[in-house]
Amino acid sequence: xxxxxxxxxxxxxxxxxxxxxxxxxxxxxxxxxxxxxxxxxxxxxxxxxxxxxxxxxxxxxxxxxxxxxxxxxxxxxxxxxxxxxxxxxxxxxxxxxxxxxxxxxxxxxxxxx
Numbered sequence: 001x002x003x004x005x006x007x008x009x010x011x012x013x014x015x016x017x018x019x020x021x022x023x024x025x026x027x028x029x030x031x032x033x034x035x036x037x038x039x040x041x042x043x044x045x046x047x048x049x050x051x052x053x054x055x056x057x058x059x060x061x062x063x064x065x066x067x068x069x070x071x072x073x074x075x076x077x078x079x080x081x082x083x084x085x086x087x088x089x090x091x092x093x094x095x096x097x098x099x100x101x102x103x104x105x106x107x108x109x110x111x112x113x
Contacts, residue, residue, distance in 0.1 A: 024078070031059065031080045035087055042088065058087040 004012070035058060039051040046054075062083040063076035 028059070028078050031078050031083060034080060035059070035083055038084060038087060054087060054090055058083045058090065062086040 032055060035055040036051065039046070039055055043051065059078065060075040062079050062085070063074070064079055065076040066073045
């Protein structure tokens with residue numbers, strides 16, 4: 001067996017396009033984590049079950065509908081910033097602001113620790 005050539009190593013480093021629930025799961029999980037953390041700071045006295053329900057509601061209500069059946073695309077494409085605004089509006093609280101060099105983090109509205 002020989003060491004892979006430079007061309008073979010480059011081929012192994014190429015990205016491929018993938019889709020499906022296995023690809024969406026890490027993104028939705030990350031958004032859920034952000035929303036759970038935000039819900040703790042917005043309503044610390046609320047039970048974990050109530051906060052989990054609020055996070056789920058915010059995720060499903062704020063998703064961008066793809067016009068497909070729920071068994072094909074669920075509620076749609078997750079939108080973290082919209083979900084955070086939905087969660088905050090449920091509680092009539094202001095969405096936290098932040099200063100960050102990352103535009104994605106800045107749009108999320110989550111204050112860094």
